[in-house]
Amino acid sequence: MTGFFSPPPLKGILSLLLVMLLLPAFPSFGATADLEQSVQPIQIPNPASDLWREVRQRDAAMTGSTQALGVDGGVLINPTGEKWRQFRMQQLLPYGGYALGAVVLILLLFYTLRGRVPIKAGMSDKKLFRYSVYERMIHWFMALIFLFLAFSGLILLFGRSLLLPLMGPALFSLLASASKEGHNLFGPLFALALVLIFFRFVRRNIYQKGDLTWLLRGGGVIGKKHVPSNFFNMGEKSLFWLLVFVGGAIAASGFFLLFPVFGQGRVVMELSHVVHGIGALLMLSVIIGHIYIGTIGMEGAIEGMKSGYCDLNWAREHHDWWAEKCEQRGEVLDRDQPISARGADALGTPSGQMSEEAGK
């Protein structure tokens, strides 16, 4: 039996002495970490890392086999998804926001420096027929749809960064859901408006002689010389073609995103989103300029789209070749003259078209 205070066993004492003797032969405890670093770990291949490398696929487009039906069903992880996410968060959002802000700032600066472009000769008591009811209808139809899509799209794009901190998650999620549903529903109407606009206005938007001069002089902004123009000037024609091509790309990519039932995979959806986002921001930047010119930027510019008639002096100063043809044809009307059947006729022949034809 061992008592409470029994002598240490002889074996233990001998072991302790041995440790004390041999201890100086080993490096100190502080050097243990260095020792661990200098010792190479044994390379044991991890079968899981190879598996996940294959799963992640790196940049290769590899797919496995699966019983799950559907496009990209054999892809566990889509590596381009991360690229798309980073592009959206690190490039599209900040640079898109800066671009829109820059456009607004430039216009504010331009307005401050130059002010409203007046009709130099003042408003006349004569007017010219410019747009039929149908043309004004499809213009405003497009405008309403575009504005709705722009606001709902901006909420979807920038809302999380800008509105969520202000509104809180409950209200913002409601607004985002409403925006998404509205955006999806009104999207196809934009495509309809685009088709209507294209067929109605395409003939008058084909580039012709004199358009380049207008462009080189910046539409009259560069220099003080008067820049002549046709029914539509180079800027308006370019806006039309931008609307057709960029708007067409926005509509097409929107259809890809809205109806993911035609075999398009994730990569196509991501590319569609990129095209949709960049195209929409570009279009919005240009349309902000268009709205500026039509409202506060230029005296008399919006009259044609409001009443269908424009002031004669405005036409002479901004679309003088067209105004000249109208005057030669005797199409000048008194301001108080009642609206003609052409103006009232919903599908009336546009004056510009007639004048262009007459000029040939």
Add this chain to the structure above:
Amino acid sequence: MIGELIDGPLWYIASGTFLLGVVWRLFSILRVGVAQDFAPPKGNGPAGAVRTVFSRFLPRHPVVTRGRLQLIAGYMFHLGLFALLFFARPHVDFIAERITGTEWAVLPHWGFIIASEIAFAGLIMLWLHRLLHPVTRLLSSADDYIGTVLVFLVMLTGCLALAQSFEPLRLLHLFLAELLLIYFPFSNLMHAFTFIISRGYTGATMARKGVNA
């Protein structure tokens, strides 16, 4: 609190106002009656009335040529709205739960979406035509604009609530629909019912005179 009001008492007030208002308006029109025509009839009045009610759905040539836009937009809006109102799943569920107690065939989701697109396009076109055409602008009153705006807002809020995930959006849609129901009997929106009386009267009168109306 507001939700309970919209879902409960206000719904009953709105539907009651609509029902009583429509009956009252129709009764007051019918009560005026028609002056007795002593001339011997040259045709069958009731048959002419029925014929005209249906034949007017087909536009005459001048309307097709000169009013093509109103014609197309008008049909788009009315047919789209009809399909939405009576064949969209959420509406059928609502009507079955609150009024009829029984359901009927509904549009598939894609059909519902296409019907909304068509209705929206038609309504916006008609609205713009009213604003931009010099004649319709002169003929239009505040009543026409209020009716159009209300219908548009009801449709818009319905479309915004499509996800059916947010109660406030559904309540907003229902609230605007209730406002529309209250406004309906006292406005030009009554043409949804009175067009039958109007066409029938014209058809019967003309048939009696032997005129092809």
